[in-house]
Every structure is written in structure tokens, then in C-alpha cells.
Amino acid sequence: MPQTDSLLQAIPQPVLLLDTSCDRIVDWNSPAARLLACDPDAPPAAFSDYLRSALPQFVVFIEEVDHRGEGWTRDVTLTSAAGKPLHCELLARPVPGKPGLLTLVLTDLRALDRRAEQAAAAETFRAGLVEWKRTESFFAELERQNQLILNAAGEGIYGINAEGKTTFVNRAAQEMLGWTSEDLLGRDIHSMIHHHHLNGDVYPSQQCPIYQSFRYEKVKRIEDEVFWRKDGKPIRVEYVSTPIYDQRVLAGAVVIFRDITERKESERKLHDALAEVAALRDRLEQENAYLQEAITSERAHHNIIGSSPAIRQTVTRIDLVAATDATVLISGETGTGKSLVATAIHKASPRARRPLIHFKCSSVAPEEVEAELCGQVRGAPNGATRDKPGKLELAHGGTLFLDDVEELPFEIQGKLLAALQNGTVTRLGDTREKPLDIRVIAATSLTDIQARRSSRIREDLYLFLNVFPITCQPLRDRQEDIPLLAAHLLKFASRRLNRPVPVMTERVVQQLQSYDWPGNVRELRNVMERAAIVSRDEKLVLELSAASPAAKTSSSFRTEAQLHDLARGNLIAALRETSGRISGPTGAAALLGVKPTTLYSRVKNWKILDEDWA
Numbered sequence: 001m002p003q004t005d006s007l008l009q010a011i012p013q014p015v016l017l018l019d020t021s022c023d024r025i026v027d028w029n030s031p032a033a034r035l036l037a038c039d040p041d042a043p044p045a046a047f048s049d050y051l052r053s054a055l056p057q058f059v060v061f062i063e064e065v066d067h068r069g070e071g072w073t074r075d076v077t078l079t080s081a082a083g084k085p086l087h088c089e090l091l092a093r094p095v096p097g098k099p100g101l102l103t104l105v106l107t108d109l110r111a112l113d114r115r116a117e118q119a120a121a122a123e124t125f126r127a128g129l130v131e132w133k134r135t136e137s138f139f140a141e142l143e144r145q146n147q148l149i150l151n152a153a154g155e156g157i158y159g160i161n162a163e164g165k166t167t168f169v170n171r172a173a174q175e176m177l178g179w180t181s182e183d184l185l186g187r188d189i190h191s192m193i194h195h196h197h198l199n200g201d202v203y204p205s206q207q208c209p210i211y212q213s214f215r216y217e218k219v220k221r222i223e224d225e226v227f228w229r230k231d232g233k234p235i236r237v238e239y240v241s242t243p244i245y246d247q248r249v250l251a252g253a254v255v256i257f258r259d260i261t262e263r264k265e266s267e268r269k270l271h272d273a274l275a276e277v278a279a280l281r282d283r284l285e286q287e288n289a290y291l292q293e294a295i296t297s298e299r300a301h302h303n304i305i306g307s308s309p310a311i312r313q314t315v316t317r318i319d320l321v322a323a324t325d326a327t328v329l330i331s332g333e334t335g336t337g338k339s340l341v342a343t344a345i346h347k348a349s350p351r352a353r354r355p356l357i358h359f360k361c362s363s364v365a366p367e368e369v370e371a372e373l374c375g376q377v378r379g380a381p382n383g384a385t386r387d388k389p390g391k392l393e394l395a396h397g398g399t400l401f402l403d404d405v406e407e408l409p410f411e412i413q414g415k416l417l418a419a420l421q422n423g424t425v426t427r428l429g430d431t432r433e434k435p436l437d438i439r440v441i442a443a444t445s446l447t448d449i450q451a452r453r454s455s456r457i458r459e460d461l462y463l464f465l466n467v468f469p470i471t472c473q474p475l476r477d478r479q480e481d482i483p484l485l486a487a488h489l490l491k492f493a494s495r496r497l498n499r500p501v502p503v504m505t506e507r508v509v510q511q512l513q514s515y516d517w518p519g520n521v522r523e524l525r526n527v528m529e530r531a532a533i534v535s536r537d538e539k540l541v542l543e544l545s546a547a548s549p550a551a552k553t554s555s556s557f558r559t560e561a562q563l564h565d566l567a568r569g570n571l572i573a574a575l576r577e578t579s580g581r582i583s584g585p586t587g588a589a590a591l592l593g594v595k596p597t598t599l600y601s602r603v604k605n606w607k608i609l610d611e612d613w614a
Helices: 002-010 030-036 052-068 109-127 129-152 171-177 209-215 261-296 309-322 338-347 366-374 410-422 448-453 459-465 479-496 506-514 520-534 549-554 560-577 588-592 596-605
Strands: 015-019 024-028 071-073 077-079 085-094 101-108 156-161 166-169 220-228 234-246 249-259 328-332 356-360 399-403 424-426 433-435 439-444 468-472
Touching (some): 015 030, 024 030, 156 171, 209 234, 209 249, 234 261, 309 468, 338 356, 338 439, 366 410, 410 424, 410 459, 448 560, 479 506, 479 520, 560 588, 560 596
Parallel strands (some): 328 468, 356 399, 399 439
Antiparallel strands (some): 015 024, 071 085, 077 085, 156 166, 234 249, 424 433
């Protein structure tokens, strides 16, 4: 043992003699004692005290040594008696002729690294301190210039490594995002500025174009996304993400972005302005079309002609209501001049500079009434291919004249009432409400009693419209107006037909006044136009209906209920004749000489079932 002890002490490296059969350090030299026990005079102890959790690795190492005859490892971490981990290289050889004994040489890797660093420093020092200083100054200046360039850029610039961690952020990026470089460097920047879409949906990093740019080594250009500021507010950005390499090895990506929030807001305002201009253009085009239609229509005259008490009363009521915005309901038989009264009210009102939109409720198919009244957008359920304002929108600021209001489909009457009461309208296929500022004038051929008793017009709509009623008397009840009207209409027709104006004799006037005029002024206009065509020289020739006035006056009268029953029975007979067909050349509408839409409405309102005519 003394010989072994002297040999171990002669070795400068830490060396110990280990008996693996009993886990005992047989002997060690002073360097080994200092390394493991921290005391050069400490007696040897059990080797497992210095292995602790590394015992399994050491057992594997010993087996390798037994198998190969020697071995070394750096995977076994020893622990000193003071509890300090020791990173050592272990070199083991069996002692010849001594089963279970090993010579174990310990190399302190930290001390080895320190010596290597000292040697390198000494080498550097020997190479010249001046050259080292010059190199340091060169790289410091290069880094400073790079920082100046990055911070001078107006765009935000930041870099990320292959793990998505931030490596640098320039000044513009910090100002735009509100984050400092201390906040971002070394952290996952996606989770801080790019974590959600603008609509609130989570933005997974694997879907992020920035991450995809260096994962798939492709440049990504994005024109419209959002980054999130430190204060939680989004900014609209466009950016380019470019992969970067370190000696042909992918190192990450650099992102250059620009704040486009103001530009996008300007684009939105421009888009809204253009849409508003387009809507105004469409509205003006529609208004112009209706105005042109009104100008070119074949109306006899836009003024009310007559001197009878009925006409004077009508004119007085027009003067009373015109200056207000009150809703007016004009009632009267067909051809009594209800549209002339509506025009006169509009022209005398403060809304005269705006259009009078005339909507004849009986002239549109039931399925198209809502689109005509409320308007439509492209792709609406009715198959619309373009946006189109309705009559309610066109009348904004002006007057809407609803002619034959009782012909509106019952369900549309409710929607019309809601629009008028709320002062808003929603186009078919749209969800946005548009404000309405209109004055409503409605016309009906029903009397007040008929309107209240029949089911052709909703009671709430009738009450809404009937604020200021005006009744147009039939021509037969104001015969004193016939000469004035006939003369005016004759002069108008002759001028239009380029014919000389015939002279109306007393006999012609008596003939006109003795006629019943079931078609009222409209029929009188037709008679005068026909007379202007057939008259020769200066003599006026009349062609009136074959039925004599005597025959008309001698017929017995019928009550409203009788007339309704008669009309209903007549419609049932026509349906029976056509086997229930309403439209078409052989339908009931053609037999009765009325529009199919009118007949459909009557069948519904009069509750005529298939069993009634089958």
C-alpha cells in the first residue's frame, strides 16, 4: 500500500483507486481529495457518496470498462462533499491481477476550459492588443451604423429567429406598436402583436404568413392584416416577411411593415361616398324617368276646370291642406280627376321643388309590389340583378301619390303602414333602413262606408290615410261644369291632333249635359278627342254611348250590398265559364275586361273558393 500511495501522490491529476466490489475508495491523491472532499487531508470514503443520482450511469460505465478493458466518459456528473456538481471526464482502467480494482483518473472540465480560455487570451494578447482593439472598434461601428439605418427607416422592422423569438426591433416598429424593445426581445412576438384577426377570431401561429415564410423559405407579401398595439388597439398593416440565412442555414425572418390604418379609413370613406353618389345617381335617374313620364303623359290639363259648388269646395280644401304636410285621402269614382287634385296639392305645397311620385297600385303584379314600393338590392329573393330604389325612396323630400290604394295586396298594406309610421324603409333583400321624409296622398274609388265595411283595405291603414279627406264628385252631379270642361278638352285635343277647333252649339251642350257620364271626365276627354277626329269643317259631331239617358234614369237603383252580391256572382260565373282560370287570353280577367291582378285581389278579398264555381 505505501508503494501505491507514493505512486498516486506522484501523479499531478486527480487519481483514485476504487474497489467496485465494496464501493470503497482504497486510496486517492491530494488533487482527488481536494476535488471531491474539498480537503487534501480528508480520508477516502464510499465512492457512491460522490455519485448520488449519477450512480446508474456510472454502473453502465463500469460494465463498459469491464468489457473493453478501459473506458472514458463525460456523462457521469460527480458531486463534491460540499454538494457542488463536478463536470469531469472519467478515465478508468482495471488494475491487473486485482479483480474489482479500478484506477480512476478525473479531469475537471471546468478547469480545463479555464486553462483553454487563459491560453486563448494569452494568444490573443500575444497577437497584439492593438489589433484586438481595432477589430472590436470595427464591429462596434458596423453595429452602430446598422442600428442607425434601421432606426432611420420609416417602416417598422423586426426580426425573429427560427423559434419565433424576437431578435431586434427598430424605433419605427416600437412607436407604431407601443411596445419597447425590452418588451419584445427574446419573446414570441406573434402572441403579443399578431394573436387575433380583426373580427376577434384567434390567429394560430401555424397559419401566420410570417412563420410560413421561414418554415417554407418563401417571401410572403400581405396587403391587409392587423397588428395589436400594447394598449389593445388594432392597426391595419401591410407587410413583407423574408427568410434570412446564416451561412446557408435558415436563421429566421425579417418583417418590414407599414401602418395603413389611415389609408384604409380613407378608402372606406371614398367607397361609402361613391356608393352614396351611385345611389343618388340611380335615384335622380329614376326621378327623371318619372318626371319625363309625367310630362309626356296624355293628361288633358293640370289645372282643375269648373265653377260648380263641388269644384269650388274641392279647390278650397286643396288650398287649406296644401301648405301642410298632412296626409290626404282623395275619394271618387274612376275618371273624376283624383290625380289632378293630388298634383294641385303637391304644386301648392312647400315640397313643390321635389318630385311627385305617382304609384298606381293596380298596375303592378302582386308579387312585384313590395319591390316597386320599397326597392331592391342585387341578389334579392325576387332575383334582382341590380340595385333599384323604390317609390318610397324616390319620394324622399317630396310627395308620394298612391292611386287605387285599395288594390294593394293585404300583406303589403301592413308593410307600407309600418314604413310610413316609422319613417324608414328597407329594400327587398337588404337589412339596412333608410330614412323617409315624404308627404302621402292616397286615392281610392271606395266611399267612406265601402272602405270601412269591405275587406279590401286595412282599417289601420285607412285611418292613417284618412287625415284630410277630399271627395271628387262625379260629372253627372256637376253638369254646369260640362260645357267648360268640354270646350277645354276639345281645344286641347284639336291642338294635339293638328285639327281646327269645331264650334260647340247649344244643342251639343244639351246633349252633353243629358248624358250620364259613367266614365266621368276621362270618358268626356275621349269623347272630345273622338269628336275632334270625326268633325268636319266647323261643326262638332258627337259619338256617345248607344244607351239613352232615359234608359239610364228609368232603371231601378240597387243597394251597395246588392251591387256587391251582383259583382261577386258575376265573377263566380266567369270563373265557372273558364274552369277557374283567371289570367291568359281565355281567362276570367279577359272575359270581364279587367286586369288579372285586380281579379286575383277580388277573389282573395271576397273569399271566393273553388267550391263556389266548381
